[in-house]
Amino acid sequence: MAIGTLRRRPPPAATIPIAALVLLLVMALGVALGSVRLGPAAVLDGLLDRGDPTARLIVWQLRLPRVLVGACVGANLALAGVLLQGITRNPLADPHVLGFSSGAGVAAIAVLLLAPGTPLALIAPAAFAGSLASAAAVYALAWRGGISAVRFALAGVAVAAFGTALSTAVIASSDLFTQSALSFLAGGLFARDWSHVHQLWPYTLAAGVAALLTARWLNVFALGDDVARGLGVRVERARLALVALAALLTGSAVAVSGLLAFVGLVVPHAARLLAGNDHRTLLPLAALLGAALLVLADTFARVAFAPTEIPVGIVTAVIGAPAFLALLRTRA
Amino acid sequence: MSASVAPPLLEARGLHARYGTREALIDVSLTVTHGELLAIIGPNGSGKSTLLRTLARMQRPTAGAVTLGGVDLWALSPRAVARRVAFLPQAPEAPADLTVEELVWHGRYPHRGMLAPPTSADGAAVKRALAWAGVDELRARPLGTLSGGERQRAWVALALAQEPELLLLDEPTTFLDLGHQHELLALLRRLNAERRLTVVMVMHDVAQAAQYAPRMLALLAGRVLLNGPPAEVVTSAHLATLFGARLAVLHDPVSGAPAIVPAPL
Known part of the structure; x- marks a missing residue:
C-alpha cells in the first residue's frame, strides 16, 4: 500500500466533495445536539425559521451561530497551518508552534490586567492585534537579508515560548486571576453568537480565497527557495504575502476562540495523508476538515458532560490525536 | 568585423559579487554563445557557485552586469528569465x-x-x-x-x-556514483549537441569536465585564471596554480581523455 498507484485510493479531487458532505453532516449534528435534542424535522424547521418557536430560538440564537463560528475558526487555523508548513517546509509548523497566536494571549491578558472585567467582545480586537504583532515579530526576527525556512521556524518557536512565558508570569503574579483570562488561554467557543460570526466570516472568506489562490506558489516552494526562484517566483515577496495571510487567518480566529492548539498542526497532515501534497487539493480539503473537526469537537464539548462544558481545545486533542495516529498507521 | 553582430546569449562584464560578507567574485568577465557547453572549474571557495548563481539571477552582482541576449538580467522579470534560463541547484530536494x-x-x-x-x-x-x-x-x-x-x-x-535556451547546473554529479555521473554528463552533452541547448555547469572533477566540455573556465580566488579548451587549461602547471598540488596529466591512449594523478616526487 505504500508505493505506486495504490497509494492514493480515492482520486485526490474526490476527497473535497466528500469532506464538504461530512462538514454539512457534522454541522447539522452540532445544531441538533445539546441540552434539548432536536430531531431532523425540528432542525429543518428551525433552519427554515418555521414551526415551534422554541426550536427556532435554539437553532438561530444559540446553536447555529456557534456552529458557524466553530467552522470558521477550524477552517482558518487549518489553512494557516498549511501555509506555514509550506513556507517553512517543516511538518511541525503551525500557527501555535510558530508563535503566530502567542501575541494574542499576551494582549488579552494585558487588557484584562489593565481593565479587569473587560467583556470578551473588547478583548477580541486586542487579541487580533497581538496576534498580528507576534507574526510580524517572527518575520522581522527571521529576516537577515532574506528569510531562511529554518531561521523562520526557530524565530517562531522563540516568540511562542516568550509569549507563553509572559502570559504565565503575569497570571501567576497577579491577583486578577480572572476566569475569562484562563478560558481565553485554554480556548473555547462558549456563548459565541452572531456578533462573533459577523466578526469572523469576512476574514475566513477573503483570506481563505486568497490562500486557495496561492496553491501553485506553495507547490513550487516545496522544491526549495532556489528552484522556486529559478522558476520565476519572487520568493521573498511571495513568502511575505503567505505570512501575512497566515497571520490574518490566525489572528481573526484566535480573537474569537482564544488559543486553540492542535487544529492547525494536525488537520494539514490528515489532509495530506488523504489527498497528497498538491496544494490545489490540500488547501480546500484542509479548510473543510478543519471546520468539521472543530464543529464536531465543540459539539462533543457541549454535550458529553452536560451541563458542564469542557474546553474545546482539550477535545480536539483527545479526538484528533488518536484519529491522526490511526490515519498515519493505515495510510502512510 | 560586421557592425551588427547579434549579442551573445549570455555575457558577464566586470562582475563583482559577495558570498556572505566575503568578496567571492572579482572582475569576472565571460561570454557564452548559443550552443556552447562550458564547464566552470576551480578549487573550493574559488567562487564557482557564486558565479553560476549570479548568471542565474539568483544573486545580484555588487558591480558589473550580466546580460541575456544583450538585455540586463535584472531589467527582466524573474518569470521572463525563467522562460529562457533553467537553473538546477546542487542537490535539490523535493x-x-x-x-x-x-x-x-x-x-x-x-x-x-x-x-x-x-x-x-x-x-x-x-x-x-x-x-x-x-x-x-x-x-x-x-x-x-x-x-x-x-x-x-x-x-x-x-x-x-x-524550454530554456540556457541550462545552468551546479555540480550536477554530486552524490552520484561513477556510472550515473557519466550517464548524466553524456545526457547533457547529447542535449547540447542534438537540441542545441546551451549548457553552463560548475564541475568538481576537472578530468570529467575536460572530457565533456569543449571549453573550460577556471576560477581562482574569485578571478578568472583560465578560459579555453581543455588541452590549454588542463596542464600540470595550471593545476599546480589552481589546486596547490603537484599533479600530472595523463591521456587515455584510446580516447585521449585526460586523467589526473598525483605527480611522482
Missing part, C-alpha cells in the same frame, strides 16, 4: 512522494498564468522533457523510490520542461 511527472510539470510554471489551466503546449513540453531526459518510463514513480541517477535525470527533465 517531497519524496512527488511523482516524476508532477515534478516535471513544475517546469511549466513560468509559462503559465496564476489560474490558467494547462494548455496542450504545456502537456507537449512535459512529454518532450520526460522523453529527452530518459525518464518517461519513470513518470508515475514517486521521487523517493528512485536511484540517485534517476532522480537527477528527473530534475534535468524539470529544467527541460521550462
